Structures are given as structure tokens and as C-alpha cells.
Amino acid sequence: MKRFCIFATLTIAISLAACDPLIDDQPMGAILSPEQLDIEVTNVKEGSNAIILRNNTPRTAAYWDTGLGLSTRQCDTIIMPYIGDVKVKFIGMCDGGQVETERSVHINQIDHPIQKEWILFAGNGAKGKTWTWNFDNTDEAVYGTGGWLTQDNPSWDVKPLSELEDRDCSLVFDLNGGANVTKVDVNGKVLEKGHFSFDMTAAKVNPNNGKQWSIGQLTLTGVTMLSGHAFYEPDKKITTFEILKLTDKELVLCYDAPDAEVWNDATFWMLCAK
DSSP states (O other), rough: OHHHHHHHHHHHHHHHHHOOOOOOOOOOOOOOOOOOEEEEEESSSTOOOOEEEEEEEEEEEEEEEEOOOEEEOOOEEEOOBBBBEEEEEEEEEEEEEEEEEEEEEEOOOSSSSHHHHHHHOOOOOOOOOEEEEEOTTTTTOOOOEEEETTOSSSOSSSGGGGOOOOTTTHHHHHHHHEEEEEEOOOOOOOOEEEEEEETTOOOOOOOTTTTTOOOEEEEESSSSOOOOOTEEEEEEEEEEEEEEOOOEEEEEEEEOTTHHHHHHOOEEEEEOOO
């Protein structure tokens, strides 16, 4: 009986000890305020489109968002395609958590080469570049259906001009402080404003012959394409398009669902620079 009492007492003591949490008395440290951050966003030389991002804040990891992509380097050099006042977002990961702020830098010259598609889409001036329906070079077949992953124009079901949505509207692409797109009517009245991005690595091939079919993808946010929906689905607004052709004067876009089979009814847009 005595042995049993000793065993029971030890068991209870061990159980109570196991229930006590391990407490770490080390403080986490305070979250810095934006004013405490020591960061710099500067041009490599006055007005240059090459900018330097530098985080000098002790014990703080850097997370930069330039609008073109993300960088986690404490010091980095970025080539921007924009003209004007450009904002860069900074998120600092410090001992107590994260803190956010922004810095602006002014760019007035493109003195470092940029990807050619920026100029093809938006031109190289402050006015940007205007894209509208390519009536002249398409026999007026500017919006309709054709074979997914195989064809490069709307040759099946084509919308008559009398029924064409946004017939007299245009899209103005510019690089004034960002990658901007503005939809305007025939009188220049602003209908929508948003942004654009592209990915020229997202090309697709024709599975029938293995040849390249598209050259990249265009994505619009906050603004819709001219007749910006799938041909047979007027309520399905399209934001990402396959780029089939992009030159100084012509832009051909296409859309179908990612899981669509080859030769499915895809929607095509035929545009030209104004």
C-alpha cells in the first residue's frame, strides 16, 4: 500500500508538471513605423529609367513591389518601362511583424533598353498608343470565332458591323507612371480605366503540327477589351488573351477556356493602331 501511494504521488506530480506550458520570456520586439524605415528609391542618374532599391534598415528583410514584379533583395537595380512619377511599394519584415510604405521616383528618359513589347503596345510618347478595330485589313471580320490553337482569324461565325459592340470605341495604352489602359468612345470620353500586363513566355503550340501558334499573353485589369466577352457568352468577360500577332500596326488576340480542345470555337479580336 505504501509503495502504491508513493507511485500515485509521483504520477500526479509528473502529470501536473507536463501541463505547465513552456514560457519564452524573450520579447518579440516592436513593429517599426514607416518613419523608422531607412530605405531609398533613386535613379542611377537623374531621370533615368534604371532605379536603385536599397534597404538600410537593421534587422528588417525587404520585399519590394515595383508593379513589374517582386524583389526580396536588400539592394537591387530595376529597369522600368514607365515615364513620369513611379511608385514603388515596400514591405519590411521586422522583429515584431511587417510594416508597409511607398516611395516615388521620377523618370523622364528611357536611357536603358526595355522589352520591345512595351513600345509595341503603348508607343514611346506621353500620349500613348491607340488601338481600335482593324476594319481595313480583315474584310471587316474583326470579331468572331475560329479554330482554337489552329487558326489566326475569325473565319467561322463573324459579328456583323451593324451589331458590333464598342464599334466606335478605342483602347489607349500608355506608360505614364504605370502600364495604363483607357477605353474611350468616339469623342474621346473616358469609359473605363485600368492596367495591362503581358507575358511573352506563355506561348502555345498547335498540337496538330507542333508549330508555335501564339506568342504570349495579354492581361487587362479594371478595363474591358472592345467587345470584351466570349463570342457565345455575352456575360463572360475576358481578362486574359492569347497574343497571336503584335506589330507596330496590328494586334490579334484570341480566347478560349484553358481546357478547350483543339479546333474548338475560340473568340478572336482583330485590332490595329490608330
